Amino acid sequence: MRDLPWRARSLIFFVAATAVALLVFAMKHLPAATLADSARLGSGIFAPRETLKVMGLLVVLVLVTKLAASVAVFESDRGPFGVDQVTPVLMASYLLVGTSGAIIVAASVFLVMLLEQDLAMVKKVFNAGVLIISVSVASAFYWFVAVRTHTDWANSSFTLTAFGLILASNAIFVGTNCYFIAAIVSSVSGSSLLATWRGIVRDVAGPLVVNSVLGLMLATVYYHVGVIAMILVLLPLYVARWVFAQIAGERAAQEATLAALIKAVETKDWYTKGHSERVAVASLQIGGSLKLDPDLMRELRFAGMLHDVGKLGVPTGVLIKPGRLDDAEFDAIKRHPVLGQEVVRGIEFLDEAKRGIYYHHERIDGRGYPEGLKGDEIPLFARILGVADAFDSMTQVRSYRGARSVEAALEELDAHRNTQFDTRMVDALMGALAAGWEPETSPVVVTAVVETGVPALGVDDDDPSAAAALAAHRPLRVDAISDSASASGSGIA
């Protein structure tokens, strides 16, 4: 508390004091306030004696939902999709028992917060205070308009006005809540209040309609049927959450299966151990710099993991052959993207990844394989994988050379811009490195490993130098032997 700036401290005091004042007011005026509301509206609101009963039950309900799961977060492809159970309950409470009642229900959330270990006391007080203020503002708005327009959510003529009013009051609730959160965040971090507020609203506004509908459902069912019937509303939510947990489990299982199998495949070739995983990581870094959306990022990860799976179909003898490869052997290696695509063909919903795997050895200048595509003809994932693949290959030990440093690898990538690599992808990789990504690399060895007596295990065609040689191997492009091939001391130059 003491280390907070004075603006933050005074804000916290303001919120706490206002909340306490509101609470005292609510306690004093509870029966009167709700009675007045209901008298003016003519129908729909509970009698004072029942009000207390209702509030007791709502307190219980808040406790139950809050304890069962603080916030129910549904994982979706686009990140968490939150339906928290407190907002609907608070909405239902101001619909059912008016402003004063809702304030007391909101205050009971503070009691639940006390049980939570992970939050500092100041934050608990602040959050509960904000909740009380927000619910008072929203409820006051709702009843102010409702009384003047004679709108009654519980009446037999439920109208668009009633629904709109409920949505609007919920929006006010969310907006007020976000305002105070943004105020405290900006007073601590010094960022602009408006920008912070906009950011927070963007994050929480999504489930606004869902929360409003839920609150209305809870209130309706409670009012017309009884508290037991609220189970009918809450149970499906728990089921949905369970299903989303199952989905997350299945997803994790899929990724884990993939990882384990790739690992098993890689045991065949000591030098490429971990390669797939690292290429996946590097591809995600590039994808992150390009700000790809989450769906594509997931696929990109799969593509990275699977890009070399086709190597399993290349005879081991060719993969680990030391020295020069003949035409037939080159052709065998060049088949691995095709074989890889063959493996993943049956996997549903991986179209981008499939294309990426098939074309990941294409070059911008059209000298790659298997199709010899040029420039923008090469699919996005293939261009990303190409750079990630080469980068990892260069920074790892190969049989015919030591690992290069990251700087050396970047120089190499730089040198092959617009011939082998898409310049945007190279920039994206550099951007990720500049932003602090630390790739996993082998220790840099100055002299080539070949000379130190480790058995030579053949040439890695992911290596740009070797890849250049392979590209040069295309019959019509004999002229194109890259100078880097000889410069890097490759065994096949």
Place this chain on the structure above:
Amino acid sequence: MSNWAAGAQSGNSRSANRSDAPAALLAAFISVVAIAYVMQHGILGGVGIAMAFTGFIAFGEMFRIQLPNERVAAPVASAFAVAYALVIQFGSSSQDYGVAQAVVVAAAGACIGAVSSALLGQFRQGAGPTLQVEEIVRRILTTFAVAAVFRPVAAFMLHRGYVVYGQAGQETQHGLLLALVMLVAAVLGTMADVILVGLARSTRQNAPLDRTLKDEFRESLPIGVPTTSSAVLMALAAPWMSWWALVIFAMPVLLSQFAFSRYARVVSTNESTIRALARVTELGGYTELQHADRVADLSRQVGLQLGLSSKQQLALERAALMHDIGQLSLAEAIPGGRPAPGSPFIPGGATILLELEQQHDLAKKGAAVIRDTKFLDDVADIVERQVDPYRPRGGSLDPTLPLASRIIKVANAYDDLVGGSLEADRRLQAVARLREGAGHEYDPAVVDVLARISQPRLS
């Protein structure tokens, strides 16, 4: 279309039609009677409302979800069908129709939805998918069950004044009692549906009835809860909120429609991933083409008949697909050969050509790969023990040996012996060989089922 459905079609499509016939006849009979009744007495409670429900049911029917193990669900359609069977007041209009009208609306909605999705499918894919009459039958019978339980009771309660619907400004008397009756009727109807589906599945897959029903109940619960809640809530709120009740209280079921279709997609993607990756052993030249697929198909069919639960069934299929993964650790593929002089040549990759010790070793290595995933321990256990004999000579039964492992052992041996061959002779020889080993090497129950499945069908 998922793999399960594809597998089912290759199996016993003819007996499927036969087993569903009584239910279909019953549904047809009920519908005809209901239509005749409604034609005579007219539509009560407003044609607009009836038509709207028909529309919602048809709409829901167009978004069926294909769940694991050949389950099909259309939560939105069933919620609206059940809700219409439960509504007794809609705004100010009293819904005093009988069971017949509820059935007619459900039948009409289901048929319209099925036909339009079939037409849409034809339009989109060029080939018309089947109408899936079974789903229409389900919708009709469930609605009938709910309405037959609820409507007479509700009519009685309203008539005797046990329940009084509050008009403007009044509270409903005994709303809770009414809600309870609705809930009981809806639950009974849903249970009838589950039993119906369980019966059909048990006959179709030759699976034991009690296990199938138990499994069906457990698997239907997560989708049944939101559907039933939505239906009851819509019916409960309809008097006050009329059309708004349908909009607002459909949310639980829409949420579950969204969640389950996503779940079905993820499971199916997962399955196709495992299926595809199981092929790496083929690509690496370790195993014969399609071997894993065939072993998985055989195992699946045997598992169904032996009454495995959906969860066990999923683990069994995955284990069967990946049962040869351990071979990736070999430097060279297992060469082909003949297990005994004079027997047919078996192509490379067949584990039955190996020494037992080596087989155990490969099973262990495969299990280690799968265990590495940390999510598929049950699958790893099955793969690890796929070589263990049913009852070693002179030994006793091992109660910890999973049934799934015993199934894979038999299915794998059978496929190693037969391969993709369709020759009746070769199949009979293989079964004969398995029978020789039944009781000690192979589980006799599994061999029996496999023998039945592999019988050349008379066409």
